[in-house]
Amino acid sequence: MSAAIEARGxxxxxxSLVALADLSFEAEVGEILGVLGPxxxxxxxxxxxxTTILSPTRGSFEIAGSSHDRPAEIRRVIGVLPESAGxxxxxxxxxxxxxxxxxxxxxxxxxxxxxxxLLREVGLGERKGSLISTYSRGMRQRxxxxxxxxxxxxxxxLDEPTLGLDPAGQRQILSTxxxxxxxxxxxxxxxxxxxxxxxxTCSRVLILNGGRVAAQGTVAxxxxxxxxxxxxxxxxxxxxxxxxxxxxxAVPEVETAAADGRPGLLRITLAQAEGHAxxxxxxxxxxxxxxxxxxxxxxxxxxxFLAMTERP
Amino acid sequence: xxxxxxxxxELRDLWLGGRGLVLSFAFSLLLSVIxxxxxxxxxxxxxxxxxxxxxTLQVAIAVGALLALLVGADAVSGERERGTLESxxxxxxxxxxxxxxxxxxxxxxxxxxxxxxxxxxxxxxRGVGLVGDAVLSGLLVGTLLAVFLASFGVLISVFASSNRVxxxxxxxVLLALFVxxxxxxxxxxxxxxxxxxxLNPMTAGEHYVGKIVTNGHAWSVDLAWLxxxxxxxxxxxxAALVAGGRFMGLRGGGSQ
Numbered sequence: 355m356s357a358a359i360e361a362r363g364x365x366x367x368x369x370s371l372v373a374l375a376d377l378s379f380e381a382e383v384g385e386i387l388g389v390l391g392p393x394x395x396x397x398x399x400x401x402x403x404x405t406t407i408l409s410p411t412r413g414s415f416e417i418a419g420s421s422h423d424r425p426a427e428i429r430r431v432i433g434v435l436p437e438s439a440g441x442x443x444x445x446x447x448x449x450x451x452x453x454x455x456x457x458x459x460x461x462x463x464x465x466x467x468x469x470x471x472l473l474r475e476v477g478l479g480e481r482k483g484s485l486i487s488t489y490s491r492g493m494r495q496r497x498x499x500x501x502x503x504x505x506x507x508x509x510x511x512l513d514e515p516t517l518g519l520d521p522a523g524q525r526q527i528l529s530t531x532x533x534x535x536x537x538x539x540x541x542x543x544x545x546x547x548x549x550x551x552x553x554x555t556c557s558r559v560l561i562l563n564g565g566r567v568a569a570q571g572t573v574a575x576x577x578x579x580x581x582x583x584x585x586x587x588x589x590x591x592x593x594x595x596x597x598x599x600x601x602x603x604a605v606p607e608v609e610t611a612a613a614d615g616r617p618g619l620l621r622i623t624l625a626q627a628e629g630h631a632x633x634x635x636x637x638x639x640x641x642x643x644x645x646x647x648x649x650x651x652x653x654x655x656x657x658x659f660l661a662m663t664e665r666p
Numbered sequence: 667x668x669x670x671x672x673x674x675x676e677l678r679d680l681w682l683g684g685r686g687l688v689l690s691f692a693f694s695l696l697l698s699v700i701x702x703x704x705x706x707x708x709x710x711x712x713x714x715x716x717x718x719x720x721x722t723l724q725v726a727i728a729v730g731a732l733l734a735l736l737v738g739a740d741a742v743s744g745e746r747e748r749g750t751l752e753s754x755x756x757x758x759x760x761x762x763x764x765x766x767x768x769x770x771x772x773x774x775x776x777x778x779x780x781x782x783x784x785x786x787x788x789x790x791x792r793g794v795g796l797v798g799d800a801v802l803s804g805l806l807v808g809t810l811l812a813v814f815l816a817s818f819g820v821l822i823s824v825f826a827s828s829n830r831v832x833x834x835x836x837x838x839v840l841l842a843l844f845v846x847x848x849x850x851x852x853x854x855x856x857x858x859x860x861x862x863x864x865l866n867p868m869t870a871g872e873h874y875v876g877k878i879v880t881n882g883h884a885w886s887v888d889l890a891w892l893x894x895x896x897x898x899x900x901x902x903x904x905a906a907l908v909a910g911g912r913f914m915g916l917r918g919g920g921s922q
Binding site for chain 2: 402405406407408426429430432434436438439440441442444445453454456457458459498501
Protein backbone atom coordinates (compact mmCIF):
# COMPACT_ATOMS: atom_id res chain seq x y z
CA MET A 355 0.00 0.00 0.00
CA SER A 356 1.52 3.37 -0.98
CA ALA A 357 2.00 6.13 1.57
CA ALA A 358 -0.53 8.96 1.66
CA ILE A 359 2.07 11.28 3.16
CA GLU A 360 5.75 10.83 2.58
CA ALA A 361 8.17 13.44 3.92
CA ARG A 362 11.91 13.22 3.41
CA GLY A 363 14.29 15.54 5.24
CA UNK A 364 11.90 18.49 5.26
CA UNK A 365 13.41 21.57 6.80
CA UNK A 366 12.00 25.05 7.41
CA UNK A 367 14.21 27.93 8.46
CA UNK A 368 13.51 31.56 9.20
CA UNK A 369 16.94 33.08 8.82
CA SER A 370 19.07 31.34 11.39
CA LEU A 371 16.05 29.99 13.28
CA VAL A 372 15.35 26.35 12.48
CA ALA A 373 11.63 25.79 12.90
CA LEU A 374 11.67 22.30 11.46
CA ALA A 375 14.66 20.06 10.84
CA ASP A 376 14.96 16.83 8.92
CA LEU A 377 11.32 15.84 9.14
CA SER A 378 10.98 12.39 7.65
CA PHE A 379 7.98 10.13 8.07
CA GLU A 380 5.27 8.27 6.23
CA ALA A 381 1.56 7.90 6.84
CA GLU A 382 -0.41 5.10 5.23
CA VAL A 383 -3.75 5.41 3.54
CA GLY A 384 -6.61 5.46 6.04
CA GLU A 385 -4.48 5.74 9.16
CA ILE A 386 -4.69 8.37 11.86
CA LEU A 387 -1.23 9.65 12.64
CA GLY A 388 -0.91 11.71 15.80
CA VAL A 389 1.67 14.46 15.86
CA LEU A 390 2.63 15.33 19.41
CA GLY A 391 4.92 17.95 20.79
CA PRO A 392 5.14 20.72 23.32
CA UNK A 393 4.46 24.33 22.34
CA UNK A 394 7.02 25.48 19.80
CA UNK A 395 7.94 21.94 18.78
CA UNK A 396 7.24 22.66 15.13
CA UNK A 397 3.86 20.95 14.79
CA UNK A 398 2.08 23.87 13.16
CA UNK A 399 5.08 24.66 10.97
CA UNK A 400 5.11 21.04 9.83
CA UNK A 401 1.43 21.21 8.92
CA UNK A 402 1.86 24.52 7.13
CA UNK A 403 4.74 23.16 5.09
CA UNK A 404 2.95 19.94 4.23
CA THR A 405 -0.20 21.83 3.26
CA THR A 406 1.80 24.17 0.98
CA ILE A 407 1.11 27.32 2.99
CA LEU A 408 4.84 27.59 3.66
CA SER A 409 7.52 26.41 1.31
CA PRO A 410 10.20 24.12 2.72
CA THR A 411 13.75 25.41 2.90
CA ARG A 412 15.06 21.92 2.16
CA GLY A 413 13.76 18.41 1.65
CA SER A 414 10.80 17.07 -0.25
CA PHE A 415 7.43 15.50 0.37
CA GLU A 416 4.53 13.93 -1.43
CA ILE A 417 0.90 14.06 -0.48
CA ALA A 418 -1.36 11.45 -2.06
CA GLY A 419 1.19 11.03 -4.82
CA SER A 420 1.56 14.76 -5.58
CA SER A 421 5.00 16.23 -5.19
CA HIS A 422 5.63 19.31 -3.03
CA ASP A 423 6.60 21.32 -6.09
CA ARG A 424 3.01 21.03 -7.35
CA PRO A 425 1.20 22.87 -4.55
CA ALA A 426 -2.05 23.41 -6.46
CA GLU A 427 -2.34 19.65 -7.00
CA ILE A 428 -1.74 19.00 -3.33
CA ARG A 429 -4.36 21.57 -2.29
CA ARG A 430 -6.95 19.71 -4.36
CA VAL A 431 -6.51 16.50 -2.39
CA ILE A 432 -6.09 17.77 1.14
CA GLY A 433 -8.42 19.17 3.76
CA VAL A 434 -7.09 21.28 6.58
CA LEU A 435 -8.34 22.59 9.88
CA PRO A 436 -5.72 25.21 10.70
CA GLU A 437 -4.77 26.13 14.23
CA SER A 438 -6.83 29.10 15.48
CA ALA A 439 -8.83 29.25 12.28
CA GLY A 440 -10.97 32.35 11.98
CA UNK A 441 -14.50 32.36 10.60
CA UNK A 442 -16.52 35.09 8.92
CA UNK A 443 -18.94 36.08 11.65
CA UNK A 444 -21.58 37.44 9.30
CA UNK A 445 -21.96 34.31 7.22
CA UNK A 446 -24.11 31.35 8.09
CA UNK A 447 -22.53 27.93 8.38
CA UNK A 448 -24.11 26.88 5.11
CA UNK A 449 -22.97 30.00 3.25
CA UNK A 450 -19.45 29.46 4.50
CA UNK A 451 -19.29 25.87 3.32
CA UNK A 452 -20.99 26.72 0.03
CA UNK A 453 -18.34 29.34 -0.66
CA UNK A 454 -15.52 26.89 -0.01
CA UNK A 455 -17.18 24.19 -2.08
CA UNK A 456 -17.41 26.69 -4.94
CA UNK A 457 -13.70 27.48 -4.54
CA UNK A 458 -13.05 23.80 -5.24
CA UNK A 459 -14.98 24.09 -8.47
CA UNK A 460 -18.36 22.70 -7.45
CA UNK A 461 -21.48 24.00 -9.17
CA UNK A 462 -23.93 26.13 -7.18
CA UNK A 463 -26.31 23.26 -6.62
CA UNK A 464 -23.46 20.84 -5.93
CA UNK A 465 -22.00 23.25 -3.40
CA UNK A 466 -25.35 23.62 -1.63
CA UNK A 467 -25.86 19.87 -1.46
CA UNK A 468 -22.31 19.28 -0.21
CA UNK A 469 -22.65 22.01 2.42
CA UNK A 470 -25.89 20.59 3.79
CA UNK A 471 -24.58 17.04 3.83
CA LEU A 472 -21.39 18.01 5.64
CA LEU A 473 -23.22 20.13 8.19
CA ARG A 474 -25.47 17.19 8.91
CA GLU A 475 -22.46 14.89 9.17
CA VAL A 476 -20.75 17.04 11.81
CA GLY A 477 -23.97 17.57 13.72
CA LEU A 478 -24.66 21.14 12.65
CA GLY A 479 -27.59 20.42 10.34
CA GLU A 480 -30.02 22.18 12.64
CA ARG A 481 -27.88 25.30 12.74
CA LYS A 482 -27.05 25.57 9.06
CA GLY A 483 -28.87 28.88 8.71
CA SER A 484 -27.45 30.48 11.86
CA LEU A 485 -24.75 33.12 11.71
CA ILE A 486 -21.33 31.78 12.62
CA SER A 487 -21.10 34.53 15.24
CA THR A 488 -23.70 32.58 17.23
CA TYR A 489 -21.71 29.31 17.13
CA SER A 490 -19.89 28.01 20.20
CA ARG A 491 -16.20 27.14 19.99
CA GLY A 492 -16.99 23.47 19.58
CA MET A 493 -19.45 24.21 16.80
CA ARG A 494 -16.86 26.33 15.02
CA GLN A 495 -14.34 23.52 15.25
CA ARG A 496 -16.88 21.14 13.75
CA UNK A 497 -17.64 23.68 11.04
CA UNK A 498 -13.89 23.90 10.36
CA UNK A 499 -13.71 20.13 10.04
CA UNK A 500 -16.69 20.19 7.68
CA UNK A 501 -14.87 22.78 5.60
CA UNK A 502 -11.80 20.57 5.56
CA UNK A 503 -13.93 17.79 4.05
CA UNK A 504 -15.64 19.91 1.42
CA UNK A 505 -13.43 18.61 -1.41
CA UNK A 506 -13.58 14.97 -0.27
CA UNK A 507 -9.88 15.02 0.57
CA UNK A 508 -7.61 12.02 0.62
CA UNK A 509 -5.49 13.47 3.39
CA UNK A 510 -6.84 15.59 6.25
CA UNK A 511 -4.67 17.74 8.49
CA LEU A 512 -6.20 18.76 11.81
CA ASP A 513 -4.21 21.20 13.93
CA GLU A 514 -5.33 21.14 17.57
CA PRO A 515 -8.98 20.37 16.80
CA THR A 516 -9.91 19.82 20.46
CA LEU A 517 -8.14 22.84 21.87
CA GLY A 518 -10.31 24.74 24.31
CA LEU A 519 -13.20 22.30 24.17
CA ASP A 520 -14.93 20.71 27.13
CA PRO A 521 -14.69 16.90 27.48
CA ALA A 522 -17.98 16.34 25.65
CA GLY A 523 -16.83 18.58 22.80
CA GLN A 524 -13.48 16.79 22.64
CA ARG A 525 -15.20 13.42 22.49
CA GLN A 526 -17.45 14.60 19.68
CA ILE A 527 -14.51 15.89 17.64
CA LEU A 528 -12.46 12.74 18.15
CA SER A 529 -15.38 10.60 17.10
CA THR A 530 -15.65 12.70 13.92
CA UNK A 531 -11.93 12.21 13.32
CA UNK A 532 -12.33 8.44 13.59
CA UNK A 533 -15.21 8.56 11.12
CA UNK A 534 -13.10 10.53 8.64
CA UNK A 535 -10.54 7.75 8.58
CA UNK A 536 -12.96 4.87 9.00
CA UNK A 537 -15.87 5.80 6.73
CA UNK A 538 -14.13 8.03 4.22
CA UNK A 539 -10.84 6.14 4.11
CA UNK A 540 -8.90 9.37 4.38
CA UNK A 541 -5.54 9.61 6.07
CA UNK A 542 -5.68 11.94 9.06
CA UNK A 543 -2.74 13.79 10.52
CA UNK A 544 -3.92 14.86 13.95
CA UNK A 545 -1.73 17.50 15.52
CA UNK A 546 -2.22 17.99 19.23
CA UNK A 547 -0.49 18.42 22.52
CA UNK A 548 -3.16 16.40 24.30
CA UNK A 549 -1.79 12.91 24.82
CA UNK A 550 -5.18 11.47 25.59
CA UNK A 551 -6.39 12.49 22.11
CA UNK A 552 -3.60 10.49 20.53
CA UNK A 553 -3.88 7.46 22.77
CA UNK A 554 -7.61 7.32 22.16
CA THR A 555 -7.61 7.95 18.43
CA CYS A 556 -4.33 7.38 16.64
CA SER A 557 -2.84 4.23 15.23
CA ARG A 558 0.63 5.74 15.09
CA VAL A 559 2.35 8.70 16.64
CA LEU A 560 5.11 11.12 15.74
CA ILE A 561 6.70 13.14 18.52
CA LEU A 562 8.32 16.42 17.59
CA ASN A 563 10.61 18.36 19.84
CA GLY A 564 12.59 21.47 18.99
CA GLY A 565 11.64 21.08 15.34
CA ARG A 566 13.02 17.54 15.14
CA VAL A 567 11.43 14.11 15.18
CA ALA A 568 12.03 12.68 18.64
CA ALA A 569 10.22 9.39 18.04
CA GLN A 570 7.74 7.71 15.75
CA GLY A 571 5.87 4.43 15.64
CA THR A 572 2.77 2.90 17.16
CA VAL A 573 1.72 4.30 20.51
CA ALA A 574 3.07 1.17 22.24
CA UNK A 575 6.36 1.28 20.35
CA UNK A 576 6.96 4.92 21.14
CA UNK A 577 6.06 4.43 24.77
CA UNK A 578 8.51 1.53 24.96
CA UNK A 579 11.43 3.07 23.08
CA UNK A 580 11.29 6.34 24.90
CA UNK A 581 10.81 5.27 28.42
CA UNK A 582 11.14 1.57 28.99
CA UNK A 583 9.74 0.78 32.41
CA UNK A 584 12.41 0.79 35.08
CA UNK A 585 10.26 1.54 38.05
CA UNK A 586 6.90 0.41 39.34
CA UNK A 587 4.35 1.29 41.98
CA UNK A 588 2.56 -1.51 43.75
CA UNK A 589 0.02 -1.73 46.52
CA UNK A 590 -0.24 -4.38 49.20
CA UNK A 591 -2.30 -4.38 52.39
CA UNK A 592 -0.73 -1.90 54.87
CA UNK A 593 0.05 -4.61 57.42
CA UNK A 594 2.01 -6.55 54.77
CA UNK A 595 4.09 -3.54 53.64
CA UNK A 596 7.19 -4.23 55.74
CA UNK A 597 7.22 -7.91 54.74
CA UNK A 598 6.84 -6.92 51.10
CA UNK A 599 9.77 -4.48 51.29
CA UNK A 600 11.92 -7.20 52.85
CA UNK A 601 10.92 -9.76 50.23
CA UNK A 602 11.60 -7.35 47.41
CA UNK A 603 14.95 -6.35 48.93
CA ALA A 604 16.05 -9.96 48.62
CA VAL A 605 15.44 -10.02 44.86
CA PRO A 606 18.70 -9.27 42.99
CA GLU A 607 16.84 -7.60 40.07
CA VAL A 608 15.25 -5.05 42.41
CA GLU A 609 17.59 -2.17 43.12
CA THR A 610 15.44 -0.33 45.66
CA ALA A 611 12.13 -0.98 47.41
CA ALA A 612 10.54 1.56 49.74
CA ALA A 613 7.22 2.88 51.03
CA ASP A 614 5.74 5.54 48.78
CA GLY A 615 3.74 7.83 51.05
CA ARG A 616 0.37 6.22 51.61
CA PRO A 617 -0.02 3.05 53.69
CA GLY A 618 0.56 -0.10 51.66
CA LEU A 619 1.91 1.77 48.65
CA LEU A 620 5.43 0.79 47.57
CA ARG A 621 7.77 1.97 44.90
CA ILE A 622 10.49 -0.22 43.43
CA THR A 623 13.34 0.42 41.02
CA LEU A 624 14.40 -2.34 38.67
CA ALA A 625 17.91 -3.04 37.48
CA GLN A 626 16.68 -3.58 33.92
CA ALA A 627 13.51 -2.98 32.08
CA GLU A 628 13.08 -6.36 30.49
CA GLY A 629 11.96 -9.29 32.65
CA HIS A 630 12.82 -7.86 36.04
CA ALA A 631 9.29 -6.78 36.87
CA UNK A 632 8.18 -10.40 36.75
CA UNK A 633 10.90 -11.43 39.25
CA UNK A 634 9.69 -8.82 41.72
CA UNK A 635 6.09 -9.94 41.41
CA UNK A 636 7.03 -13.60 41.77
CA UNK A 637 8.96 -12.88 44.96
CA UNK A 638 5.88 -11.30 46.51
CA UNK A 639 3.57 -14.10 45.46
CA UNK A 640 6.03 -16.74 46.66
CA UNK A 641 6.12 -14.95 50.00
CA UNK A 642 2.32 -15.14 50.24
CA UNK A 643 1.87 -11.39 49.96
CA UNK A 644 -1.19 -10.51 47.86
CA UNK A 645 -0.54 -7.70 45.34
CA UNK A 646 -3.54 -5.39 45.18
CA UNK A 647 -2.29 -3.29 42.30
CA UNK A 648 0.81 -3.10 40.15
CA UNK A 649 1.70 -0.38 37.67
CA UNK A 650 4.84 -0.06 35.61
CA UNK A 651 5.97 3.53 35.27
CA UNK A 652 7.32 4.68 31.96
CA UNK A 653 5.11 2.38 29.94
CA UNK A 654 2.63 5.11 29.05
CA UNK A 655 2.75 7.55 26.17
CA UNK A 656 2.75 10.44 28.62
CA UNK A 657 5.95 9.14 30.20
CA UNK A 658 7.54 8.76 26.80
CA PHE A 659 6.40 12.23 25.81
CA LEU A 660 7.86 13.77 28.93
CA ALA A 661 11.10 11.84 28.60
CA MET A 662 11.55 12.96 25.01
CA THR A 663 10.49 16.53 25.31
CA GLU A 664 11.81 17.58 28.71
CA ARG A 665 14.14 20.50 28.35
CA PRO A 666 17.40 20.49 30.30
CA UNK B 667 -12.41 30.67 -12.71
CA UNK B 668 -11.81 30.93 -9.01
CA UNK B 669 -11.54 34.72 -9.18
CA UNK B 670 -15.22 34.92 -10.06
CA UNK B 671 -16.15 32.96 -6.96
CA UNK B 672 -13.88 35.15 -4.83
CA UNK B 673 -15.29 38.34 -6.36
CA UNK B 674 -18.87 37.20 -5.83
CA UNK B 675 -18.21 36.32 -2.20
CA GLU B 676 -16.32 39.57 -1.57
CA LEU B 677 -19.22 41.52 -3.08
CA ARG B 678 -21.67 39.67 -0.84
CA ASP B 679 -19.51 40.35 2.22
CA LEU B 680 -19.11 44.00 1.27
CA TRP B 681 -22.70 44.77 0.37
CA LEU B 682 -24.84 42.26 2.25
CA GLY B 683 -22.50 42.49 5.23
CA GLY B 684 -23.41 46.17 5.37
CA ARG B 685 -19.96 47.79 5.10
CA GLY B 686 -20.51 48.93 1.53
CA LEU B 687 -23.93 50.32 2.37
CA VAL B 688 -22.63 52.28 5.35
CA LEU B 689 -19.76 53.75 3.34
CA SER B 690 -22.08 54.59 0.46
CA PHE B 691 -24.54 56.23 2.82
CA ALA B 692 -21.74 58.35 4.30
CA PHE B 693 -20.64 59.21 0.77
CA SER B 694 -24.11 60.33 -0.26
CA LEU B 695 -24.43 62.44 2.89
CA LEU B 696 -21.17 64.18 2.08
CA LEU B 697 -22.22 64.75 -1.49
CA SER B 698 -25.57 66.12 -0.33
CA VAL B 699 -23.81 68.66 1.88
CA ILE B 700 -21.49 69.69 -0.96
CA UNK B 701 -24.36 70.01 -3.43
CA UNK B 702 -26.45 71.96 -0.92
CA UNK B 703 -23.61 74.36 -0.23
CA UNK B 704 -22.84 74.82 -3.88
CA UNK B 705 -26.47 75.54 -4.64
CA UNK B 706 -27.31 77.75 -1.69
CA UNK B 707 -24.25 79.14 0.06
CA UNK B 708 -23.65 82.83 -0.66
CA UNK B 709 -19.95 82.40 -1.18
CA UNK B 710 -20.21 79.26 -3.27
CA UNK B 711 -23.35 79.89 -5.28
CA UNK B 712 -21.59 82.59 -7.25
CA UNK B 713 -19.79 79.72 -8.91
CA UNK B 714 -20.64 79.31 -12.51
CA UNK B 715 -22.90 76.28 -13.05
CA UNK B 716 -20.11 74.33 -14.76
CA UNK B 717 -17.81 75.00 -11.84
CA UNK B 718 -20.43 73.74 -9.41
CA UNK B 719 -20.70 70.49 -11.31
CA UNK B 720 -16.92 70.23 -11.52
CA UNK B 721 -16.51 70.78 -7.79
CA THR B 722 -19.11 68.16 -6.93
CA LEU B 723 -17.68 65.69 -9.43
CA GLN B 724 -14.14 66.16 -8.14
CA VAL B 725 -15.25 65.53 -4.58
CA ALA B 726 -17.14 62.44 -5.76
CA ILE B 727 -14.09 61.11 -7.61
CA ALA B 728 -11.74 61.77 -4.71
CA VAL B 729 -14.00 60.24 -2.07
CA GLY B 730 -15.12 57.35 -4.29
CA ALA B 731 -11.50 56.45 -4.99
CA LEU B 732 -10.76 56.79 -1.28
CA LEU B 733 -13.47 54.22 -0.53
CA ALA B 734 -11.92 51.82 -3.03
CA LEU B 735 -8.56 52.41 -1.37
CA LEU B 736 -9.98 51.60 2.07
CA VAL B 737 -11.50 48.33 0.91
CA GLY B 738 -8.33 47.44 -1.00
CA ALA B 739 -6.16 48.15 2.03
CA ASP B 740 -8.24 45.75 4.11
CA ALA B 741 -8.30 43.02 1.48
CA VAL B 742 -5.42 40.81 2.62
CA SER B 743 -4.29 42.21 5.97
CA GLY B 744 -7.90 42.21 7.18
CA GLU B 745 -8.34 38.53 6.32
CA ARG B 746 -5.00 37.81 7.92
CA GLU B 747 -6.06 39.49 11.16
CA ARG B 748 -9.45 37.83 11.21
CA GLY B 749 -7.75 34.44 10.75
CA THR B 750 -9.65 33.65 7.57
CA LEU B 751 -6.76 33.97 5.13
CA GLU B 752 -5.24 30.56 5.75
CA SER B 753 -8.34 28.64 4.76
CA UNK B 754 -8.53 30.72 1.58
CA UNK B 755 -4.88 30.04 0.76
CA UNK B 756 -5.49 26.33 1.26
CA UNK B 757 -7.93 26.16 -1.63
CA UNK B 758 -6.75 25.41 -5.16
CA UNK B 759 -7.60 28.97 -6.23
CA UNK B 760 -4.31 30.72 -6.99
CA UNK B 761 -3.19 33.71 -4.98
CA UNK B 762 -3.23 35.72 -8.19
CA UNK B 763 -6.94 34.95 -8.62
CA UNK B 764 -7.66 35.72 -4.96
CA UNK B 765 -5.99 39.11 -5.40
CA UNK B 766 -7.90 39.79 -8.60
CA UNK B 767 -11.22 38.87 -6.99
CA UNK B 768 -10.61 41.16 -4.05
CA UNK B 769 -9.48 44.01 -6.27
CA UNK B 770 -12.60 43.80 -8.42
CA UNK B 771 -14.83 43.77 -5.35
CA UNK B 772 -13.07 46.87 -3.99
CA UNK B 773 -13.83 48.71 -7.24
CA UNK B 774 -17.54 48.11 -6.78
CA UNK B 775 -17.55 50.87 -4.15
CA UNK B 776 -16.34 53.38 -6.71
CA UNK B 777 -19.02 52.32 -9.17
CA UNK B 778 -21.66 52.69 -6.46
CA UNK B 779 -20.28 56.14 -5.63
CA UNK B 780 -20.51 57.13 -9.28
CA UNK B 781 -24.12 55.96 -9.51
CA UNK B 782 -24.93 57.99 -6.40
CA UNK B 783 -23.21 61.02 -7.92
CA UNK B 784 -25.28 61.07 -11.10
CA UNK B 785 -28.43 62.68 -9.59
CA UNK B 786 -26.35 65.44 -7.99
CA UNK B 787 -24.54 66.16 -11.25
CA UNK B 788 -27.86 66.16 -13.08
CA UNK B 789 -29.41 68.54 -10.54
CA UNK B 790 -26.50 71.00 -10.57
CA UNK B 791 -25.79 70.80 -14.30
CA ARG B 792 -29.27 70.65 -15.77
CA GLY B 793 -30.01 72.97 -18.63
CA VAL B 794 -26.46 73.53 -19.85
CA GLY B 795 -25.97 70.22 -21.61
CA LEU B 796 -22.96 69.00 -19.67
CA VAL B 797 -24.44 66.18 -17.62
CA GLY B 798 -23.41 63.50 -20.13
CA ASP B 799 -19.85 64.78 -20.47
CA ALA B 800 -19.53 65.24 -16.73
CA VAL B 801 -20.72 61.72 -15.91
CA LEU B 802 -18.63 60.08 -18.62
CA SER B 803 -15.46 62.00 -17.78
CA GLY B 804 -16.09 61.20 -14.12
CA LEU B 805 -16.51 57.53 -15.03
CA LEU B 806 -13.28 57.51 -17.02
CA VAL B 807 -11.07 59.43 -14.61
CA GLY B 808 -12.68 58.09 -11.46
CA THR B 809 -12.27 54.51 -12.66
CA LEU B 810 -8.60 55.04 -13.46
CA LEU B 811 -7.99 56.62 -10.06
CA ALA B 812 -10.06 54.03 -8.22
CA VAL B 813 -8.17 51.21 -9.96
CA PHE B 814 -4.90 52.91 -9.07
CA LEU B 815 -5.81 53.44 -5.41
CA ALA B 816 -7.54 50.11 -4.86
CA SER B 817 -4.50 48.33 -6.35
CA PHE B 818 -2.23 50.42 -4.21
CA GLY B 819 -4.28 49.49 -1.14
CA VAL B 820 -4.14 45.79 -2.02
CA LEU B 821 -0.39 46.03 -2.61
CA ILE B 822 0.17 47.58 0.82
CA SER B 823 -2.21 45.04 2.34
CA VAL B 824 -0.19 42.11 0.98
CA PHE B 825 2.96 43.31 2.72
CA ALA B 826 1.58 45.07 5.81
CA SER B 827 2.26 43.41 9.13
CA SER B 828 -1.17 44.47 10.41
CA ASN B 829 -4.42 45.90 9.14
CA ARG B 830 -3.80 49.11 11.03
CA VAL B 831 -0.45 49.57 9.29
CA UNK B 832 -2.06 48.88 5.94
CA UNK B 833 -4.87 51.41 6.41
CA UNK B 834 -2.61 54.07 7.93
CA UNK B 835 0.01 53.80 5.22
CA UNK B 836 -2.58 53.86 2.45
CA UNK B 837 -4.26 56.96 3.85
CA UNK B 838 -0.91 58.66 4.35
CA VAL B 839 -0.02 58.17 0.71
CA LEU B 840 -3.44 59.38 -0.37
CA LEU B 841 -3.01 62.56 1.69
CA ALA B 842 0.42 63.05 0.16
CA LEU B 843 -1.15 62.81 -3.29
CA PHE B 844 -3.57 65.58 -2.38
CA VAL B 845 -0.87 67.91 -1.07
CA UNK B 846 -0.24 69.60 -4.45
CA UNK B 847 -3.87 70.77 -4.54
CA UNK B 848 -3.20 72.77 -1.38
CA UNK B 849 -0.18 74.58 -2.79
CA UNK B 850 -0.68 78.26 -3.56
CA UNK B 851 -1.71 78.81 -7.16
CA UNK B 852 1.59 80.56 -7.87
CA UNK B 853 3.42 77.34 -6.97
CA UNK B 854 1.23 75.44 -9.42
CA UNK B 855 2.32 77.67 -12.28
CA UNK B 856 5.56 77.32 -14.16
CA UNK B 857 7.15 74.17 -15.47
CA UNK B 858 7.82 72.63 -12.05
CA UNK B 859 4.27 73.15 -10.84
CA UNK B 860 2.89 71.89 -14.14
CA UNK B 861 5.11 68.82 -14.01
CA UNK B 862 4.05 68.07 -10.45
CA UNK B 863 0.38 68.32 -11.41
CA UNK B 864 0.88 66.09 -14.43
CA LEU B 865 2.93 63.45 -12.60
CA ASN B 866 0.50 63.14 -9.72
CA PRO B 867 -2.33 60.87 -10.91
CA MET B 868 -4.87 62.53 -8.61
CA THR B 869 -4.20 66.11 -9.67
CA ALA B 870 -3.73 65.17 -13.31
CA GLY B 871 -7.02 63.26 -13.42
CA GLU B 872 -8.98 65.98 -11.73
CA HIS B 873 -7.38 68.58 -13.97
CA TYR B 874 -8.59 66.62 -16.99
CA VAL B 875 -12.14 66.48 -15.64
CA GLY B 876 -11.98 70.22 -14.95
CA LYS B 877 -10.94 70.94 -18.53
CA ILE B 878 -13.92 69.02 -19.90
CA VAL B 879 -16.56 70.09 -17.41
CA THR B 880 -15.54 73.67 -16.62
CA ASN B 881 -13.79 74.73 -19.81
CA GLY B 882 -15.91 72.67 -22.16
CA HIS B 883 -12.85 71.22 -23.92
CA ALA B 884 -13.24 68.31 -26.28
CA TRP B 885 -12.19 64.96 -24.85
CA SER B 886 -9.17 64.66 -27.10
CA VAL B 887 -7.64 68.06 -26.36
CA ASP B 888 -6.15 67.34 -22.94
CA LEU B 889 -5.53 63.61 -23.24
CA ALA B 890 -1.93 64.03 -22.09
CA TRP B 891 -3.30 64.73 -18.61
CA LEU B 892 -4.66 61.20 -18.52
CA UNK B 893 -1.22 59.71 -18.95
CA UNK B 894 -0.26 59.51 -15.30
CA UNK B 895 -3.65 58.23 -14.05
CA UNK B 896 -3.66 55.57 -16.77
CA UNK B 897 -0.05 54.64 -16.11
CA UNK B 898 -0.61 54.52 -12.34
CA UNK B 899 -3.67 52.33 -12.81
CA UNK B 900 -1.81 49.92 -15.10
CA UNK B 901 1.41 49.77 -13.10
CA UNK B 902 -0.20 49.39 -9.70
CA UNK B 903 -2.72 46.83 -10.90
CA UNK B 904 0.10 44.74 -12.31
CA ALA B 905 2.15 45.24 -9.16
CA ALA B 906 -0.74 44.27 -6.87
CA LEU B 907 -1.54 41.15 -8.89
CA VAL B 908 2.08 40.04 -9.10
CA ALA B 909 2.76 40.79 -5.43
CA GLY B 910 -0.47 39.11 -4.35
CA GLY B 911 0.26 36.08 -6.49
CA ARG B 912 3.82 35.82 -5.28
CA PHE B 913 3.91 37.09 -1.71
CA MET B 914 0.44 36.73 -0.19
CA GLY B 915 1.06 34.80 3.01
CA LEU B 916 0.11 34.39 6.62
CA ARG B 917 2.63 36.94 7.75
CA GLY B 918 3.17 40.39 6.34
CA GLY B 919 6.38 41.35 4.64
CA GLY B 920 6.05 38.64 2.04
CA SER B 921 7.71 36.01 4.21
CA GLN B 922 6.88 32.42 3.29
